[in-house]
Amino acid sequence: MKPYLLFVLFFFAWFCTGFTVRAQVTADPGLPGPYAVARDTFDLGDLAFKPPSFPVSVELRGSVHYPSGLAGGPFPVVVFLHGRHVTAYKVSNPSVVNGKWPPDPGFTSITSFEGYDYFASTLASQGFIVISVSANGINAADAGTSDAGMNARAELVQKHLDLWKGYNTVGGTPFGTKFVGKLDMKRIGTMGHSRGGEGVVFHALLNRSLGSPYGIKAVLTLAPVNFYRQLLNDVPLMNIAPYCDGDVAGLNGVHYYDDARFTTTDTTPKYSVLLLGGNHNFFNTVWTPGSYKGGGASDDWMVYANPLDPWCGKSATSGRLDTGEQKAALTTYGCAFFRTHVTTDTSFLPILEVEDTHPPASSKLDSSQVFVSYHAPYKKRKDINRTSVVSNRLVNTLSGTVNSVGMVSSTICGGSISSMPSCMGGGGLKEPHAGTSSFDGLAAAALRWNNTSAYYENEIPGSDKDVTKYRSLSFRTAVNYVETFPARQLNFKVELVDSAGKTSSHKVSSVSHALFYQPGTTPSYLPKAMFNTVKMPLDSFKGINHTKVKSVRFLFNESDSGSVLVSDIAFSDIRKQPCGIAGAAFRDSLGTGYTVYFTDSSEKNEGDSLVLNWNFGDKVSGFKDTSSLRNPSHLFSKSGVFSVCLYLSVYRENGLVCRDTFCKNIALGPVGLNETPTYPVSIAPNPASDYLLVSGAMPGDVLELFTQYGQSVFKTSIGQTRIVLPVELSAGLYFAVIRTAHETMVHKIVLKK
Amino acid sequence: MPDRRSQRAPVFLWVAAGFFVDMHEVFAYICLYAKDLIMKNTLALLAGMALCFSVERGFAQPMLSAKIGTVSQVGQTVELSVAAEEPFYFAGNRYVLYVGIHPFLIARQTDTGGKGYLTFLIPASEFSALPEGGRMYLSYGEIVDMDESGARGEERASAVPNTCKYLGVFTAKMLVH
Structure with missing residues (x-):
């Protein structure tokens, strides 16, 4: 073939691809894996288990999907817990159903636990053992309990894990020794749907309260209820919210994500997935009309809400997902989540961390139908503005100035802000992130503009200007549909400004559809404002000095007017270290007296080995001043501030690959009433509220406040007697450390609000 | 999920539902721009009525027939029953x-x-402290x-009647001794 013909053919092929070449194609997590899949069921009786917290006995029944032959185990485990649904149907007339347990004569049980077989099968093909458990007995009686059966659901899951621990060690009926040694009970993921969603949250907390006999590595809440607002930290969490949920129409699962964000000791990520056309029931084939022999199935949106809604209703032009699309979406994003966090497969991180916003082909969705939000662990991000307290309107989380120029309004709303508890004034089902009379919701910046020169700016102070450590700039946002006229998609630019005044900007629309105008018109239900993550690679902001980023601006020059809600503005995602340590770090907690417990929270690549060396900065304690344990404790010799350092060395097959160091000040207050300061500096009042009076200090002395866990929360030079305390300091016990040229002294003070 | 299918609706109801497809959108549009509060409320009520006619008729709608049933005291608990013509x-x-x-x-x-029956279990001490004349909603x-005036409840009941029902005003006299 002649060379020019090759060129023509190549050009033709390129032309036919529509000119788009994706720089990165992430692997598809929803495709079947290499294993053939087998399935069994087990049934130990309708009343085989009495949950301690529940008034009646319930069944121990379920199914298991596993790699056929079980060669090569032990395999990681995923447990499914279905939600609340009718429990039995009449054999002679399956459309007659009820919620009784055990089933009345002539009735048989509805097998809700089988409704996720499609997802279980894909996971099993990828190397998981998937156990789906029946919870009909709890559903039948939970309405009359004060916890809606949530503790019983947790106890039921734990009971099943106990049962499978037995199958995994000595075997038992009905499986004999088939599963002995085949389950890895230290690598378990859980998924709960609807009330099962809150059930698996309760379970993770129960398992932890029992000393974590099972390794719960990931928790997925699927269209869950969130009646009790339990806070689940320290485990990766994904919430999936279907926009057209007619049952749990408040999409209350968003609070699992929102509530878990700002705990500084949490090293795990949070994810939220919004399916713009999903409903509540279609994730479960038993609850889906036409796919189960028994009755009780329905399209929940049509039954509870409004079949005529232009987006969630039943017209041919609505935005609804069909049953196949909805199941495919769960399979794709659920597999990505469990493979990332129950195993160590990092292939799908670009999907979960919102770096690749193209939905995988297996999901059957496009990028306007699914939105992933991602909250990086504390040590992998730098919060620019949490938008969590009123003062964040003028001063951001880095203590930088916030400028709102030419805006109609710029306020902080929601959260615990009593003057504006919901950002759009309505709350309820149309504002899922809003709080209730019992619980706070999400706080956000409400930004409204009516001219194209308006902008919102967060200045970056001091040493925080160097952002080269991070890969991304991220925030969450939603259109405020109440204040956006006419109804339309919005857009704005994100601009970085360096110290020399150079700028670089990108439109939000270049990376995300998140500024869509929320669809639907059903009063009280739609539209709903759900926050979605927008993430921009910092490398894409070219022509500026990334070691001296002076400010981050939102330029509202793409839409002549509009209103948006914004939260979680942060630099995110630490660049990967060549050696594979994501960052040495540790947590500490006070024991009795001067004893402090340390917990290493460093992350490393699978397969690497770590050597740890601790130095507690307490020379008086002699040889006990160092330790090579992973999680040591140390009895400090006296009160004061100690610089504790953790030295990490990473080894691979070929030897040492790198080292990392993390140091942190630990403040220990006086123990006992007889220990009195020797330096004549006094602090009053005690308890204090919004200021401290310091007497006896010299110019240049420094006052620093530590929490009782050693976290520095405030530091200032003592230039004058009266020191105003930051308003965001919460009430509680603090150690006030005063450093002079000669010594360091510690006062215990109490802040009252 | 409803727990029982009911009879299919007569054809004329489906025709009526079809009529309200466009009406619903018209109401929503007008409400968006209505300046006058009274007009807004009136239109919201009309929109709610439109939706009331347009709900899915193929499934049980127990909320529409829900009403207060018996109220009795068992020990320190008041059992307040809400009954409906269909299972909840x-x-x-x-x-x-x-x-x-x-x-x-x-x-x-x-x-x-x-x-269908829902029997709410209310501590007797809380029941006796409830405000006489308080508006009752089942949601x-x-x-x-939720507010004392019941505006939120009324909004929900009129907009999505399948999920909210006004049950009348509370009086402690409903307790049968």
Whole structure:
């Protein structure tokens, strides 16, 4: 073939691809894996288990999907817990159903636990053992309990894990020794749907309260209820919210994500997935009309809400997902989540961390139908503005100035802000992130503009200007549909400004559809404002000095007017270290007296080995001043501030690959009433509220406040007697450390609000 | 998920539902721009009526027939029953009985003879402290920021009648001794 013909053919092929070449194609997590899949069921009786917290006995029944032959185990485990649904149907007339347990004569049980077989099968093909458990007995009686059966659901899951621990060690009926040694009970993921969603949250907390006999590595809440607002930290969490949920129409699962964000000791990520056309029931084939022999199935949106809604209703032009699309979406994003966090497969991180916003082909969705939000662990991000307290309107989380120029309004709303508890004034089902009379919701910046020169700016102070450590700039946002006229998609630019005044900007629309105008018109239900993550690679902001980023601006020059809600503005995602340590770090907690417990929270690549060396900065304690344990404790010799350092060395097959160091000040207050300061500096009042009076200090002395866990929360030079305390300091016990040229002294003070 | 299919609706109801497709959008559009509050409220009521006619008729709609049943005291608990002509939904969310702004969430759910019952369990001390004349609503799912005037409840009941029903005003005299 002649060379020019090759060129023509190549050009033709390129032309036919529509000119788009994706720089990165992430692997598809929803495709079947290499294993053939087998399935069994087990049934130990309708009343085989009495949950301690529940008034009646319930069944121990379920199914298991596993790699056929079980060669090569032990395999990681995923447990499914279905939600609340009718429990039995009449054999002679399956459309007659009820919620009784055990089933009345002539009735048989509805097998809700089988409704996720499609997802279980894909996971099993990828190397998981998937156990789906029946919870009909709890559903039948939970309405009359004060916890809606949530503790019983947790106890039921734990009971099943106990049962499978037995199958995994000595075997038992009905499986004999088939599963002995085949389950890895230290690598378990859980998924709960609807009330099962809150059930698996309760379970993770129960398992932890029992000393974590099972390794719960990931928790997925699927269209869950969130009646009790339990806070689940320290485990990766994904919430999936279907926009057209007619049952749990408040999409209350968003609070699992929102509530878990700002705990500084949490090293795990949070994810939220919004399916713009999903409903509540279609994730479960038993609850889906036409796919189960028994009755009780329905399209929940049509039954509870409004079949005529232009987006969630039943017209041919609505935005609804069909049953196949909805199941495919769960399979794709659920597999990505469990493979990332129950195993160590990092292939799908670009999907979960919102770096690749193209939905995988297996999901059957496009990028306007699914939105992933991602909250990086504390040590992998730098919060620019949490938008969590009123003062964040003028001063951001880095203590930088916030400028709102030419805006109609710029306020902080929601959260615990009593003057504006919901950002759009309505709350309820149309504002899922809003709080209730019992619980706070999400706080956000409400930004409204009516001219194209308006902008919102967060200045970056001091040493925080160097952002080269991070890969991304991220925030969450939603259109405020109440204040956006006419109804339309919005857009704005994100601009970085360096110290020399150079700028670089990108439109939000270049990376995300998140500024869509929320669809639907059903009063009280739609539209709903759900926050979605927008993430921009910092490398894409070219022509500026990334070691001296002076400010981050939102330029509202793409839409002549509009209103948006914004939260979680942060630099995110630490660049990967060549050696594979994501960052040495540790947590500490006070024991009795001067004893402090340390917990290493460093992350490393699978397969690497770590050597740890601790130095507690307490020379008086002699040889006990160092330790090579992973999680040591140390009895400090006296009160004061100690610089504790953790030295990490990473080894691979070929030897040492790198080292990392993390140091942190630990403040220990006086123990006992007889220990009195020797330096004549006094602090009053005690308890204090919004200021401290310091007497006896010299110019240049420094006052620093530590929490009782050693976290520095405030530091200032003592230039004058009266020191105003930051308003965001919460009430509680603090150690006030005063450093002079000669010594360091510690006062215990109490802040009252 | 509803727990029982009911009879299909007559054809004329489906025709009526079809008529309200466009009306619904028209109402929403007009409400958006209406400056006058009274007009807004009137239109919202009309829109609610439109939706009332347009709800899915293929499934049980127990909320439409819900009403207060018996109220009795057993030990230190007042059992307040709400009855409907069809079994109540048996699904993920909770039924909440509001008396004024006071929510009650714990209820036994049963169905007998094709009728549905929710028996709310109210501590006697709380029952006796409830405001006389308080407006009572039964809601499927909580109503955020429920208010004494019942405006939130009324809004939900008129907009999505399948999930909220006004049950009248509370009086302690409804308790049968």
